Amino acid sequence: xxxxxxxxxxxxxxxxxATSAVAVVxxxxxxxxxxxxxxxxxxxxxxxxxxxxxxxxxxxxFTTTILVVPALAFIGGYRNAKVLVAATxxxxxxxxxxxxxxxxxPLPDDLLLxxxxx
Amino acid sequence: xxxxxAIASAAPGVFTIPVIxxxxxxxxxxxxxxxxxxxxxxxGIAVLIPLxxxxxxxxxxxxxAGIYNGAMYGGSIPAILLRIPGTPxxxxxxxxxxxxxxxxNPKLALDISLVSSSxxxxxxxxxxxxxxxxxxxIALKFGQADYFWLAVFGLTAISVLLAGNPVKxxxxxxxxxxxxxxxxxxxxxxxRFTFDTPDLLSGVNIIVILTGxxxxxxxxxxxxxxxxxxxxxxDVSGSRAKFPWHTLVPVWIRxxxxxxxxxxIPALGGNIAALLAxxxxxxxxxxxxxxxxxxxDGIAAPECANNADTGATxxxxxxxxxxxxxxxxxxxGALLVxxxxxxxxxxxxxxDVVYGFMLTMLVTAGFMWVIGKFGSRLYVNVLRMPGKLLGxxxxxxxxxxxxxxxxxxxxxWLMLGFGALxxxxxxxxxPTAPAVLAVILGPIAEExxxxxxxxxxxxMSVLLAGPISWMLAALTIIAVLSPLWKAIQSRRAARTGxxxx
Numbered sequence: 001x002x003x004x005x006x007x008x009x010x011x012x013x014x015x016x017x018a019t020s021a022v023a024v025v026x027x028x029x030x031x032x033x034x035x036x037x038x039x040x041x042x043x044x045x046x047x048x049x050x051x052x053x054x055x056x057x058x059x060x061x062f063t064t065t066i067l068v069v070p071a072l073a074f075i076g077g078y079r080n081a082k083v084l085v086a087a088t089x090x091x092x093x094x095x096x097x098x099x100x101x102x103x104x105x106p107l108p109d110d111l112l113l114x115x116x117x118x
Numbered sequence: 119x120x121x122x123x124a125i126a127s128a129a130p131g132v133f134t135i136p137v138i139x140x141x142x143x144x145x146x147x148x149x150x151x152x153x154x155x156x157x158x159x160x161x162g163i164a165v166l167i168p169l170x171x172x173x174x175x176x177x178x179x180x181x182x183a184g185i186y187n188g189a190m191y192g193g194s195i196p197a198i199l200l201r202i203p204g205t206p207x208x209x210x211x212x213x214x215x216x217x218x219x220x221x222x223n224p225k226l227a228l229d230i231s232l233v234s235s236s237x238x239x240x241x242x243x244x245x246x247x248x249x250x251x252x253x254x255x256i257a258l259k260f261g262q263a264d265y266f267w268l269a270v271f272g273l274t275a276i277s278v279l280l281a282g283n284p285v286k287x288x289x290x291x292x293x294x295x296x297x298x299x300x301x302x303x304x305x306x307x308x309x310r311f312t313f314d315t316p317d318l319l320s321g322v323n324i325i326v327i328l329t330g331x332x333x334x335x336x337x338x339x340x341x342x343x344x345x346x347x348x349x350x351x352x353d354v355s356g357s358r359a360k361f362p363w364h365t366l367v368p369v370w371i372r373x374x375x376x377x378x379x380x381x382x383i384p385a386l387g388g389n390i391a392a393l394l395a396x397x398x399x400x401x402x403x404x405x406x407x408x409x410x411x412x413x414x415d416g417i418a419a420p421e422c423a424n425n426a427d428t429g430a431t432x433x434x435x436x437x438x439x440x441x442x443x444x445x446x447x448x449x450x451g452a453l454l455v456x457x458x459x460x461x462x463x464x465x466x467x468x469x470d471v472v473y474g475f476m477l478t479m480l481v482t483a484g485f486m487w488v489i490g491k492f493g494s495r496l497y498v499n500v501l502r503m504p505g506k507l508l509g510x511x512x513x514x515x516x517x518x519x520x521x522x523x524x525x526x527x528x529x530x531w532l533m534l535g536f537g538a539l540x541x542x543x544x545x546x547x548x549p550t551a552p553a554v555l556a557v558i559l560g561p562i563a564e565e566x567x568x569x570x571x572x573x574x575x576x577x578m579s580v581l582l583a584g585p586i587s588w589m590l591a592a593l594t595i596i597a598v599l600s601p602l603w604k605a606i607q608s609r610r611a612a613r614t615g616x617x618x619x
Binding site for chain 2: 001002005006008009012013015016019038041042045046049050052053056057061065068069070072073075076077078080083084087091095098099103104105106107108
């Protein structure tokens with residue numbers, strides 16, 4: 001089975017490569033144009049998402065959420081600061097209630113909770 | 119009679135406070151998820167499954183039923199009010215729904231959509247309750263070779279039908295087959311693609327790949343502003359027009375049948391059912407020219423059909439363990455998380471849970487009507503929710519949800535990796551559904567093939583020993599050859615067109 005799947009995937013990739021090459025030579029392929037600003041914003045968002053997961057294991061989920069969620073929304077282009085702060089706090093409170101209070105999930109040690117004695 | 123006694127035995131479990139609350143919350147969330155463009159029932163259930171991990175199976179499944187039914191109706195709200203379908207299944211509702219809203223009757227359009235959706239869901243749930251148990255009894259007669267062909271047929275049909283380019287569909291299926299192979303081989307005990315990583319020894323959890331592929335790409339789209347809408351002032355008051363009950367009854371009957379039949383066929387979904395129902399309704403009427411101008415039948419037909427599809431899609435999924443589309447695969451994922459293995463045995467071993475789940479599909483159809491009737495203004499506010507704010511919340515919820523399954527950071531990283539892969543696949547027009555289905559169907563096909571060969575002592579003819587195997591093998595060949603047939607037909611049509619001009 002592993003050999004069959006690998007062989008099949010390789011054959012399909014080869015077919016796709018060949019048809020794409022033919023399309024490029026004939027000029028019938030779809031032209032991909034990248035907007036530099038959008039690519040930069042996308043890259044920063046991806047970096048922030050990776051940082052979210054990394055920081056979660058270091059300083060805890062709730063602390064990371066308070067830092068990263070507003071940052072992600074800001075990078076995305078959201079600028080209403082009051083709504084951003086209120087929504088983030090509300091989101092963290094709801095998650096705390098569900099995951100700590102209701103489900104008792106043992107999340108990584110949290111910096112913020114240890115500071116406020118939670 | 120056995121079916122009715124099983125239903126009666128499961129009913130008390132459904133009408134308990136936790137299950138009722140779960141169904142209510144699921145329906146409220148489902149309508150909201152469906153109303154927001156960029157979010158779908160598949161994504162809603164995928165995000166929710168990890169959160170329901172520690173709940174009782176029926177409580178979790180009640181919530182899943184609510185989301186599934188609710189999202190189908192929710193998609194019609196922006197379709198009617200803003201001309202933007204919230205889900206693909208809401209596309210056909212735009213044609214007449216938005217026109218009726220523009221004429222000053224948004225409330226009537228929403229009411230027709232709500233009643234039609236609720237009726238479609240109820241018919242679908244009843245069909246699920248009545249058809250699934252006999253089909254499960256038939257499935258018990260399936261041999262190992264039949265199961266092998268069934269899995270191969272399901273995978274082939276979905277790979278071919280879901281992708282514009284079948285090569286990309288099969289490539290996606292290969293990715294899923296590869297993921298399904300990871301872990302310890304159950305028959306030989308050998309490690310496969312584990313790369314000496316202890317976290318991979320038990321394989322990749324289906325929920326990790328589901329949330330990665332279905333929750334992360336929409337979250338990225340929301341954050342980058344590709345999804346979501348800028349809804350300004352929306353008026354849902356409208357005139358007090360009379361609800362056209364008498365003219366809609368035949369429309370509901372016809373559309374329910376269309377939705378049920380489409381739901382049973384692999385790879386088709388609510389969007390196909392809705393478009394087909396709208397078109398059939400136009401063909402049946404004496405005044406087809408009125409369609410697309412705000413005709414009540416033109417709203418009722420697609421909304422009834424796309425909801426009638428929901429329960430029907432689950433019939434092959436629950437009875438055979440073969441999901442016909444992405445949302446059925448996600449529902450199977452929800453069952454697997456709670457230790458319930460879909461297939462004919464499920465109806466024997468966990469009758470109360472499976473019948474209870476089917477009953478929740480029926481009850482949530484009623485909840486949907488109540489919530490939609492009294493909460494339409496609330497959902498108009500949901501449309502105003504900024505996507506750039508919602509995206510990070512979806513990401514956060516997904517991360518903590520996946521972590522909570524096994525308290526594993528490795529699975530969170532894996533989910534993020536699948537998310538990136540899913541985003542890339544979407545940009546390359548590679549469908550993600552065949553990959554998810556292959557994760558479920560691949561191991562079924564492999565296990566059945568190896569068992570059939572073990573029993574026959576390696577004799578390959580066992581694969582075509584029975585009529586069911588023959589039929590499924592023939593259907594698989596037809597599915598593989600269908601793109602060729604389509605290409606020949608379109609080339610012939612183009613040539614005829616060129617000659618005519």
